[in-house]
Amino acid sequence: MTTTQLRIAVLVPCYNEEAAVATVVADFRKALPAAEIYVYDNNSRDRTAAVAREAGAIVRSERRQGKGHVVRRMFADVEADVYVLVDGDATYDAPSAPIMIDKLLDEHLDMVVGLRVDQVQAAYRLGHRTGNRMLTGFLSDTFGHAKDLLSGYRVFSRRFVKSFPVLSDGFEIETELAVYALELSLPVAEVETPYYARPEGSFSKLNTWRDGFRILGTMLKLYRSERPLRFFAVIGILLALASIIFAIPIVITFIETGLVPRLPTAVLSMGLMIMALLSVSSGLVLDTVTRGRREMKMLAYLSQPASKRNAG
Numbered sequence: 001m002t003t004t005q006l007r008i009a010v011l012v013p014c015y016n017e018e019a020a021v022a023t024v025v026a027d028f029r030k031a032l033p034a035a036e037i038y039v040y041d042n043n044s045r046d047r048t049a050a051v052a053r054e055a056g057a058i059v060r061s062e063r064r065q066g067k068g069h070v071v072r073r074m075f076a077d078v079e080a081d082v083y084v085l086v087d088g089d090a091t092y093d094a095p096s097a098p099i100m101i102d103k104l105l106d107e108h109l110d111m112v113v114g115l116r117v118d119q120v121q122a123a124y125r126l127g128h129r130t131g132n133r134m135l136t137g138f139l140s141d142t143f144g145h146a147k148d149l150l151s152g153y154r155v156f157s158r159r160f161v162k163s164f165p166v167l168s169d170g171f172e173i174e175t176e177l178a179v180y181a182l183e184l185s186l187p188v189a190e191v192e193t194p195y196y197a198r199p200e201g202s203f204s205k206l207n208t209w210r211d212g213f214r215i216l217g218t219m220l221k222l223y224r225s226e227r228p229l230r231f232f233a234v235i236g237i238l239l240a241l242a243s244i245i246f247a248i249p250i251v252i253t254f255i256e257t258g259l260v261p262r263l264p265t266a267v268l269s270m271g272l273m274i275m276a277l278l279s280v281s282s283g284l285v286l287d288t289v290t291r292g293r294r295e296m297k298m299l300a301y302l303s304q305p306a307s308k309r310n311a312g
Contacts, residue, residue: 006307008035008101009080012057013070014088018046020199024086025055027094032101038078039088040070048088068168068176075161081307083161087152089198096193100155103189105307110160111181111188114153116195147190150174159304160186163297172218179222184298228290232283236276243272 010028014021025037039052041061053059062073071085082101086092092114100112152174160181168176181188224231246269250262260266 006034006082006105007080008032008082008084009078010035010037010084010086010097011071011074011078012037012039012052012086012088013042013067013074014039014044014048014052015042015067016044016046016048017088018044018048018051020090021048021052021057021088022055023090023199024088024094025052025057027090028084028086028097029056031094031097032084035084036080038074040074042067042070052088064169066169068166068170068173071173072166075164075166081158083156083158085152085154085156091196091198092153093194093196096153096191097155100191100193103191104155104157107189108187108306108308109189110157110186111177112155113148113178113188113190114151114193115148115190116151116153117192118195149178153193157307159301159306162304163301165297168218170214172214175218176222179219179226180297183226183294184301186301226290226294228286229283232279232286236279236283239272239276239279243269243276246272 010032012021012024012028017024021039025039028035028037037057039049039057039059041049041052041059043061043063043065049059049061060073060077062070074085075083082104084097084101086094086097096114100114103109104112150171154177164177164180166173166176180186246265250260250266250269253262254260
């Protein structure tokens with residue numbers, strides 16, 4: 001089966017993208033003539049849906065606000081062999097899509113990420129660039145290698161899309177996609193792709209600080225759920241150290257005088273040590289639970305057929 005025979009779906013989540021969505025649809029129609037282009041409107045207050053429909057896209061809507069809700073709906077509703085997820089702001093390079101799809105199929109991958117390369121200095125705001133580097137570094141240190149955590153340009157296999165449990169509501173979805181792939185050690189790759197400035201009249205919906213903290217919070221939650229032993233062991237060690245610090249002068253006084261004059265401090269120290277032991281014990285139990293959840297995710301992933309050029 002050739003690339004043109006594959007069912008390719010271009011998924012475009014949109015919120016107030018009247019100025020850019022027609023360009024996105026036209027560019028991807030030219031780059032992938034056989035693909036079906038789906039624009040999911042997320043309560044836009046402008047003519048995004050109408051403009052997308054006029055441009056030839058299949059337009060659907062998602063009432064719950066947030067990119068995570070839109071992606072959840074798209075992944076559940078759309079049937080295809082290969083999925084291209086791209087933002088509707090005309091900043092991503094449509095001609096790169098065939099290259100990314102070929103890499104996905106030729107190397108039997110499950111996700112190919114568009115690694116953004118600025119074409120103009122203003123394309124990628126300094127605050128977003130700095131935040132992306134910090135969060136990507138945290139992700140790489142915690143879960144594995146990644147270069148562009150927040151890229152909105154990705155190509156997926158059907159196996160990935162239909163086994164991925166979307167839990168995020170907003171822009172944290174990119175983080176969740178990356179962690180899912182790294183957690184299960186799925187075959188992924190990155191392809192450099194041009195990144196352009198938004199067209200006139202199009203504005204970013206990403207708030208550098210608010211959404212940055214939400215993404216960081218999501219990563220901490222994922223770290224807690226996917227690496228519980230490390231997470232609770234660190235808490236246990238900190239509590240144990242605090243307990244020892246409080247206990248040292250009490251022990252010295254007891255050795256010298258045989259008395260425990262500061263009983264409240266002794267009780268506090270003992271309580272902190274008990275909490276430390278409970279934290280480590282919780283980590284051990286949750287680590288076993290996490291392994292079971294990871295096995296279930298892998299079984300769900302393996303239950304889906306792989307995307308192949310020669311698939312029947």
